[in-house]
Amino acid sequence: LDKRNLTQDNEARLQQRLAHTIEELWYSDEVRAVGLTVLDEVRTSLVYLLSTFVEVMPQIYRDLEAALAEFYPDLHIDLPPLLMPGTWIGGDRDGNPFVTPEVTLQALDIMRSGALGLLESKLVELSGRISVAESLAGPAPLLDPLISELGERFPETAATVARLNAGEPYRQVLTLMRERVRAALEDLPGGYPASADLIDDLWLIDRSLRQQGADRIADGDLRDLIRIAQVFGFHLAVMDIRDHARRNAGAVAELLGATGVTADFLALTEPERIDLLVREIENPRPLAPRSLGSFSPETREVVTTFRMIEGAISRRHRDAIETYVISGAETVSDV
Numbered sequence: 001l002d003k004r005n006l007t008q009d010n011e012a013r014l015q016q017r018l019a020h021t022i023e024e025l026w027y028s029d030e031v032r033a034v035g036l037t038v039l040d041e042v043r044t045s046l047v048y049l050l051s052t053f054v055e056v057m058p059q060i061y062r063d064l065e066a067a068l069a070e071f072y073p074d075l076h077i078d079l080p081p082l083l084m085p086g087t088w089i090g091g092d093r094d095g096n097p098f099v100t101p102e103v104t105l106q107a108l109d110i111m112r113s114g115a116l117g118l119l120e121s122k123l124v125e126l127s128g129r130i131s132v133a134e135s136l137a138g139p140a141p142l143l144d145p146l147i148s149e150l151g152e153r154f155p156e157t158a159a160t161v162a163r164l165n166a167g168e169p170y171r172q173v174l175t176l177m178r179e180r181v182r183a184a185l186e187d188l189p190g191g192y193p194a195s196a197d198l199i200d201d202l203w204l205i206d207r208s209l210r211q212q213g214a215d216r217i218a219d220g221d222l223r224d225l226i227r228i229a230q231v232f233g234f235h236l237a238v239m240d241i242r243d244h245a246r247r248n249a250g251a252v253a254e255l256l257g258a259t260g261v262t263a264d265f266l267a268l269t270e271p272e273r274i275d276l277l278v279r280e281i282e283n284p285r286p287l288a289p290r291s292l293g294s295f296s297p298e299t300r301e302v303v304t305t306f307r308m309i310e311g312a313i314s315r316r317h318r319d320a321i322e323t324y325v326i327s328g329a330e331t332v333s334d335v
Contacts, residue, residue, distance in 0.1 A: 038098050041089045042107045046114045049236050053085055054118060057231050058224040081230040085237040087111075092242040093305070094327040100301065101308040108239065108317045115236040116185035119198065120178055122225050127174035129221055130205075132214060133167055140169045142208040146201060150176035153190040154183075170205065177201055184234070187316075194318055195233035202226045235320035241309060242325040243302065245334040251302035254295055255287050256280075273333035 001014055036044075061079060068077045090107025093099040134140070147169065151158030157179045158172075165171040181198065184191030192198050202225060209218040253265035262268070262276060280287060292300045313321050326334055 038090055038096070038103050039106060039110065042110050045087060045089050046110070046236070049085060049232075050114055050118055054228060054232070057083070057085075058227045061227050061231075062224075081227070084231055086240060087237040088240045088242060091239040091321075093301075094242045094244045094325075101304045104239075104241070104305070105308055105312065108235070108312055108320050111236040111239070111320065112234055112317060113185065115232050115234050116181055118232065118236075119225075119229060119234075120181045120185065122228060123174055123178035123181060126221055126225055127171050127178065130170040130174065130209075130217060131168055132170050132209070132212070132217065134169065135167055137212045137214065140208045140212060142204060142211060143169045143173050146204060147173050147176065150180060154179045170209075173201075173205065192234075195229055199226060199229050202229060233319050235317060238322050239320055240323045240325050241305065241321060242327060243305065245326050245328045245330070247298055247302055248326065249334065250296075251299040252277075254299045255303070258289075258295070259287060261287075270331055270333055273331075277333060 001011065006014075060083060065077075065079050068075075068079065090099065090104050093104075132140075147158075150173065151162075154176060157176060161172040161175045165175070177198070180190060180192050182191075183189065184193075202222065206218045206222060206226065209215070209222070249266065256262050256265045256276075261280070265273065265276070268276065288303050292303055295303070309321055309324070313319075329335060
């Protein structure tokens with residue numbers, strides 16, 4: 001309603017829409033009949049990440065680049081990715097019994113699907129925009145090896161784009177890259193193993209465009225997509241894993257007792273705890289047995305959480321977890 005030049009009909013429709021919305025709220029319960037699950041919260045966070053954050057983040061970086069160019073015109077500064085989204089939803093198990101290792105892994109999978117779906121859609125958009133033709137710009141030899149490599153991975157798509165986009169190497173390569181992102185999304189062979197590999201291919205397109213004199217095209221939507229891939233990766237937001245120092249210490253005490261290292265870790269003084277923990281860290285043999293059936297539920301969950309983290313960051317979610325937050329940490333031995 002604050003926009004200028006509204007017609008009377010438009011203003012009346014907007015007033016009516018407001019009235020509809022107010023009545024919908026008036027007849028709605030103030031409290032949900034069923035509480036949100038952790039995964040419901042994760043899906044809700046996707047709405048903000050995939051709308052507001054995706055739109056605003058590239059613009060923030062563009063503003064920073066413009067400011068650097070204004071105040072340091074003689075320097076070429078390649079602004080690295082320095083502002084990244086983070087989340088605790090699905091990883092904060094301190095006081096939340098519903099955040100289990102299985103739930104955290106499911107949350108990571110949801111975030112990964114959102115990130116790859118975003119990148120797939122952006123590649124589709126970009127392939128529709130960068131329609132640089134060889135007949136006008138000349139060949140793009142830098143792209144030939146990548147088109148050939150991706151064509152071997154996805155021969156059916158390669159045959160299709162060679163026919164539909166003959167003489168349009170950028171559309172061909174972007175469509176094939178989209179196919180590789182889609183394969184990663186569906187866990188099919190040939191998918192990108194990590195966002196860094198996709199970013200390398202996008203930078204190759206950037207270099208090729210600049211080699212052909214198309215700097216403005218390179219500085220347009222392609223630049224924003226590179227920034228989105230750098231900032232959001234294949235994980236959308238970096239997840240903090242959080243647990244309480246008391247739970248960690250209890251689990252360590254039970255492990256040390258079961259393996260005969262010390263009968264009562266919690267009764268040791270702080271210097272004694274530190275000396276013992278340093279020796280155990282330097283000891284190459286594993287402390288926790290493969291089977292955790294004989295341990296308490298709390299210890300099983302703590303150990304399983306760390307095993308989940310190791311499996312996640314060594315395979316599908318390698319950049320998704322960077323921080324383990326220890327609530328209530330007071331001493332060196334808590335760390």
